[in-house]
Amino acid sequence: MLPVAASQEVPATVIRLDRVTCGYAGQTVLKDLSFLVRRGEFIGVLGPNGAGKSTLMLALSGIVPVQSGSIEIEGKPLARLKARERARLMAVVAQDIDLRFPFRCEEVVRMGRYPHQKRWQMESPEDEAAIRRALGATDTAMLAKRLITAVSGGEKQRVVMARSLAQETPILLLDEATSAMDIHRKLLIFRVLDRLNREDGLTVVAVLHDVNLAALFCRRMIFLKNGELVADGAVDTVLNADVLEHVYETPVMVREIEGTEKRQVVFLP
Amino acid sequence: MKGGREDIPAMERTVRRHTVLSGNCGISVLCWAGFALLIVVAAFLASGIGSFETSYRTIFRLWISPFDSDSAAGIDDTVRYIVINVRLARVCLAFIVGAALALAGTVYQGVLLNPLADPFTLGVSTGAAFGASLAILLGLGGMQLSGISGLPLAAFAGAMLALYLVYLLGRIDGRIHATTLVLAGIIVSTFLSAWISLLKSLNEDSVSTIVFWIMGSLSGKSWTHAVLVLPYLVAGGAGILIFTRELDILSLGDIQAQHLGVNVQRVRFWLLLAASLATAAAVAVSGIIGFVGLVVPHLARLVVGPRHGRLIPATLLTGGLLVLVSDTIARSLLPNGEELPVGVVTAILGGPFFCYLLLHRKKYLQL
Numbered sequence: 001m002l003p004v005a006a007s008q009e010v011p012a013t014v015i016r017l018d019r020v021t022c023g024y025a026g027q028t029v030l031k032d033l034s035f036l037v038r039r040g041e042f043i044g045v046l047g048p049n050g051a052g053k054s055t056l057m058l059a060l061s062g063i064v065p066v067q068s069g070s071i072e073i074e075g076k077p078l079a080r081l082k083a084r085e086r087a088r089l090m091a092v093v094a095q096d097i098d099l100r101f102p103f104r105c106e107e108v109v110r111m112g113r114y115p116h117q118k119r120w121q122m123e124s125p126e127d128e129a130a131i132r133r134a135l136g137a138t139d140t141a142m143l144a145k146r147l148i149t150a151v152s153g154g155e156k157q158r159v160v161m162a163r164s165l166a167q168e169t170p171i172l173l174l175d176e177a178t179s180a181m182d183i184h185r186k187l188l189i190f191r192v193l194d195r196l197n198r199e200d201g202l203t204v205v206a207v208l209h210d211v212n213l214a215a216l217f218c219r220r221m222i223f224l225k226n227g228e229l230v231a232d233g234a235v236d237t238v239l240n241a242d243v244l245e246h247v248y249e250t251p252v253m254v255r256e257i258e259g260t261e262k263r264q265v266v267f268l269p
Numbered sequence: 270m271k272g273g274r275e276d277i278p279a280m281e282r283t284v285r286r287h288t289v290l291s292g293n294c295g296i297s298v299l300c301w302a303g304f305a306l307l308i309v310v311a312a313f314l315a316s317g318i319g320s321f322e323t324s325y326r327t328i329f330r331l332w333i334s335p336f337d338s339d340s341a342a343g344i345d346d347t348v349r350y351i352v353i354n355v356r357l358a359r360v361c362l363a364f365i366v367g368a369a370l371a372l373a374g375t376v377y378q379g380v381l382l383n384p385l386a387d388p389f390t391l392g393v394s395t396g397a398a399f400g401a402s403l404a405i406l407l408g409l410g411g412m413q414l415s416g417i418s419g420l421p422l423a424a425f426a427g428a429m430l431a432l433y434l435v436y437l438l439g440r441i442d443g444r445i446h447a448t449t450l451v452l453a454g455i456i457v458s459t460f461l462s463a464w465i466s467l468l469k470s471l472n473e474d475s476v477s478t479i480v481f482w483i484m485g486s487l488s489g490k491s492w493t494h495a496v497l498v499l500p501y502l503v504a505g506g507a508g509i510l511i512f513t514r515e516l517d518i519l520s521l522g523d524i525q526a527q528h529l530g531v532n533v534q535r536v537r538f539w540l541l542l543a544a545s546l547a548t549a550a551a552v553a554v555s556g557i558i559g560f561v562g563l564v565v566p567h568l569a570r571l572v573v574g575p576r577h578g579r580l581i582p583a584t585l586l587t588g589g590l591l592v593l594v595s596d597t598i599a600r601s602l603l604p605n606g607e608e609l610p611v612g613v614v615t616a617i618l619g620g621p622f623f624c625y626l627l628l629h630r631k632k633y634l635q636l
Binding site (some may be wrong): 063084091094097098100101103104107115 | 379384525
C-alpha cells in the first residue's frame, strides 16, 4: 500500500470507469458512465431504486460484463484479471446473502482467505491473525461457533462483512452491506471502515440507501439516476437540496449539524 | 463462548453437537477409525451371508491368509473361491459403487446448490445406463482401451449427454432453477429409461434383466468389475478432492464465489465432469441404483457439517456402507436364492429418511 501521507501528489487511481455501458440481456442499465476512484477515497453511491447502483457494483467486480467502454482496476483491465487476482485487490459485500448450507460463522469468515491460499496449504499464522482481526472489528467473535443459517439478518451481514475484511484487500465495495443491522452495529461497522480508510488507506465504495449514514462517513458522493451519473463530488458540493430533489423527486431540507462539519438530510412529507 | 445453551435453537444445537464432536482432533480421529472398523465388520458379516454356508471362523482364516499363509491350510478351494472371489468381490464392488454414487450426489448438491440433486434425479444415472446399454447392443461391451474396458466410457458419454440435456432444459433465461432442473432430470430420465427398455428388448434380454438394469443389481459381479470401476472412481474422486475448498465457497452462490476469487465456470465444469465420471463408472457395472446419491450427502452433512473437506470422506464411507448393506439384504432376503434389485432396498431404506428430512428439516432442505 502506498504511503499516502508521504507525498503531496494526487493518490494513484485504483478504479477507472471509462464510458461504461452495461446491463443484462435486452436491457441496458448503466449508460455511458465515467469516473475515477483514487486510493484512500471513501465514496457513497446513492440513488433511487433501479438507478443502477447494484449493477455498478456487479460491473466493478466483473460479474456483469461491460457492453462498451472499459473498467480498469489498479491499472489493469478488469476483464483480463484472473478471479483470484481480482479477489486479492477487491472485496465485495453483496446485497443479497443467500447461505444455504449450515456453515459455522467462523468458517464463512475463513473463506475470505481463499484468494491468499495455495491449494494444499494449511492456514498460515497470517490467515489466523486476519480472521481474528476481522471477527474483532465486526463484533462477531461471539457468533464464531454459531451456524450462519441460524443467525439473524443483521448478524449474517456482520459475518459477511468480517469475511470481506479478512480478505484484506486495498479496495472494498459494499452494496447495502449494513441494511439489516441495528443502528449501533451499523455505526460500529462504519467507524471501523473509517479507521481502516484513514489509517491503512483502504478505498471504500459503498452503495447506500441511507443518505444520512453516507453523509456521516463518506467524503465523496456519486448520485445515479436511471443509469446515468447525476452528480459526483465532495459531500460539501453535491449534498444539497437541488441535487437531492432532482434525484429523489421529493422536497428535502439539508442541515449542518452544529459543532461538526457534517450535514444531515430531512425528507419532507 | 458467551450465552447459555438455552438461547440456541434446537436444530442448531443438534447440528452443532456433531460439528463440535468432529472438530475435536482426538475424538475426530477415533470417530473416523471407528467408522472404518464398522465398515470392515459389516463387510465381514456380509461375507458370511448366502445360500452356501460357511463359518465366520473359516472366513476369518481366509481373509487373513494373504498375511499368514498357514491360516488357510486345509480349506477347500470351492470355499476359498466363494468367500474371496464371489462374496468379498461383491462386497467390495458394492462399497465402491455406493461410494461413487454418494460422492457424485454430494458434488451435484454442492455445485448446483440444489438439495434434490443426485445422479438419479438429474438423469445422469439413466443417461449412463443408456450409454452402456447402447454399447452392449452394438457389441462394444467387451471393447478394450489399453487394458481398461471401454464400457464405463460409453456410460460416461451417456451420462454427459443426459446432464447436458437436463442443463439445457432446466435453464430459464440463462439461469438454473432448482425445481426446473429436477423436473428436466425426471423427464430425461423417464425418456431414457424407456429407450433402455426398448434397446434391451431388441437385444432379446428378458424383462427381469431389464428390471435389474433399471433398478440396479450387483448379481454375478466379480473382481473384474471392481477393477474396472475403481480407476474411474479414483480419477473422479481425486478431481473432486482437489476442489473441496472451492466446493465450500460455491455453496455461497455464484456471485459471492466469484467475489472470493473462484473461477466459477471452470471449477463447476470440472466438478460436474468428475462427478459424472464417477457415476458413469458405477452405473456401468451396477445399473441404476437410486436414493444413495440423494440421501447419503444429507445424512453425512447432519453429522459432520457442510465443509466438503470432511463431508466428502464421510459420504464416501457412508455411501459405500449403505450399498454394501443394501446389496447384502437384496441377495439374501428372498428364499431359495432369488435376488432383489438393490435399488429396491436402497429406496426402502432411504425413503423414510428423506421423509424425515421433509417433515422435520424443511428449513435445512431450503424448500
